[in-house]
Each structure stands twice: as structure tokens, then as C-alpha cells.
Amino acid sequence: MTATHYQVIAHYFARPNQVRAVLALLAELARASRQEPANLSYEFFQNGEDPEHIVILERYVDAAGFERHRDSEHFQRIGAGQIIPLLTSRRVERYEGSAEE
Amino acid sequence: MTATHYQVIAHYFARPNQVRAVLALLAELARASRQEPANLSYEFFQNGEDPEHIVILERYVDAAGFERHRDSEHFQRIGAGQIIPLLTSRRVERYEGSAEE
Known part of the structure; x- marks a missing residue:
């Protein structure tokens, strides 16, 4: 079954x-993000070779869903307001398409 | 700059x-995989809320590069031969396309 998502x-x-x-x-932001209607999954991971490198795998129904996440109260308060100031850098990659299940 | 990859x-x-x-x-498999000509990156991460859930982010020039990785001696010996028997389950998702840098 091929499902499309963002x-x-x-x-x-x-x-x-x-x-x-x-x-x-991130645990707090994950709990709030998973309640968003367009969110399909939200998980965060720590690099096995570099503990300062954390990756978030977020899946949304579509690009608009991700934009609503970025505009949400909890992302602005926790993500932009508290987490990003604690980072040295960040990089966000986006993929549209399907992942064969 | 938009780069295409797998x-x-x-x-x-x-x-x-x-x-x-x-x-x-995985640390051993990562070192060998990064030497492959078509490999662009190979990193593994542990879920912040479930330590048994590990994710590998692998990037290749194209789908053929990923297939050569799966056929490689080191993946067969370490991946298929040693790691997979230690798992309860696994799921592989593939995305072609670009990640705006």
C-alpha cells in the first residue's frame, strides 16, 4: 500500500x-504536536556517535499541516522560544512522496 | 540549492x-558504508523515548547506490548476518527527491 505524506x-x-x-x-513538544490533526507521527532521536546531534522525524498529512505545526502555540512557545536558543545549529529537510509500507 | 538524492x-x-x-x-556498519562511492551519509540514532527504537538515516546518490549497499559484503556480513537477528522488527522507508539546503 503506497501512502502519500509529508x-x-x-x-x-x-x-x-x-x-x-x-x-x-522535545518530549513536551512531541506530546503537543501529536495532538495536531494533520500530524501522523512525531519522534526524536539522539545520534549514537554524537549525543549533541538530535534528529526529529515528523510526518504530516501534507505541507500545509507542517506549516500549521510551525505556526502553533506550542511550537512557538517550546520550539522557537525554548529549544532553538539551546542549539548551535539546525537543518530541516522536507520530503513529499510516498513510503512503501 | 536543490540537490537530488535517495x-x-x-x-x-x-x-x-x-x-x-x-x-x-551499527557503528561498525556505518564506518564501512561511508566508504561506498554512492553513499552521501550514514548516521544512526536512538529514540529519546524508547531506547529499543533505533533509526538509521542513510543517503545515497540514487536508488542503485542503495541497492549496491544492500548487496555489499559488509551489509551482508554485519547487517543481515549480525544485526537483523537481534531485532524484533524493522521498517525501511525510501524517499527520492530533493532536500532544499
Whole structure:
């Protein structure tokens, strides 16, 4: 079955002494994001070779769903307001298409 | 700049007492995979909320490059031969396209 969706891979690089704080905030942001109507999944992972490198795999019904996530109160408060200031850099990759199940 | 490539997201679910072993084997497989001519990146991550859930983000020049990876001696020996038997399940997602840099 081929399902179409909008897959986001967000790479976050935490300041060395802020890794634990970023992970805790991401858990809070994940819970809120999963409630969004257009969100299909929201999971965050820590690099096995570089603990400061965290990746978020977010899947939405479509690009508009991701934009609504970015405009949401919880992303603005937790993501933009609290997490991003704790990062040295970040990179967001977007894929439209299908993932054969 | 829009670059086209072949992005693979592989979700591995390790047996509860095999997480450390899987991570160590993935480090070995990562080193070998990064030497492949068609490999652009190979990184593995552990879920921040479920340590048994490991994701590999692999990027290749094209689909053929990923197939050559699957046929490689090191994937057959380490991936298929040693890691996969330590998993309860796995899911591989493939995306062709571009990631705006």
C-alpha cells in the first residue's frame, strides 16, 4: 500500500551542556504536536556517535499541516522560544512522496 | 540549492537486551558504508523515548547506490548476518527527491 505524506527530518545540534534540557523539551513538544490533526507521527532521536546531534522525524498529512505545526502555540512557545536558543545549529529537510509500507 | 538524492529512513527495533550490541554493530556498519562511492551519509540514532527504537538515516546518490549497499559484503556480513537477528522488527522507508539546503 503506497501512502502519500509529508516527511520532515529536522537535525538539531544542541549546545554541549544543553543536551538533557533539549531532550526534555522535545518530549513536551512531541506530546503537543501529536495532538495536531494533520500530524501522523512525531519522534526524536539522539545520534549514537554524537549525543549533541538530535534528529526529529515528523510526518504530516501534507505541507500545509507542517506549516500549521510551525505556526502553533506550542511550537512557538517550546520550539522557537525554548529549544532553538539551546542549539548551535539546525537543518530541516522536507520530503513529499510516498513510503512503501 | 536543490540537490537530488535517495534518502532512506530505516527503523530498527532491537530486542530489549540487545540494544547495546546493535548500536556497536551499527557503528561498525556505518564506518564501512561511508566508504561506498554512492553513499552521501550514514548516521544512526536512538529514540529519546524508547531506547529499543533505533533509526538509521542513510543517503545515497540514487536508488542503485542503495541497492549496491544492500548487496555489499559488509551489509551482508554485519547487517543481515549480525544485526537483523537481534531485532524484533524493522521498517525501511525510501524517499527520492530533493532536500532544499
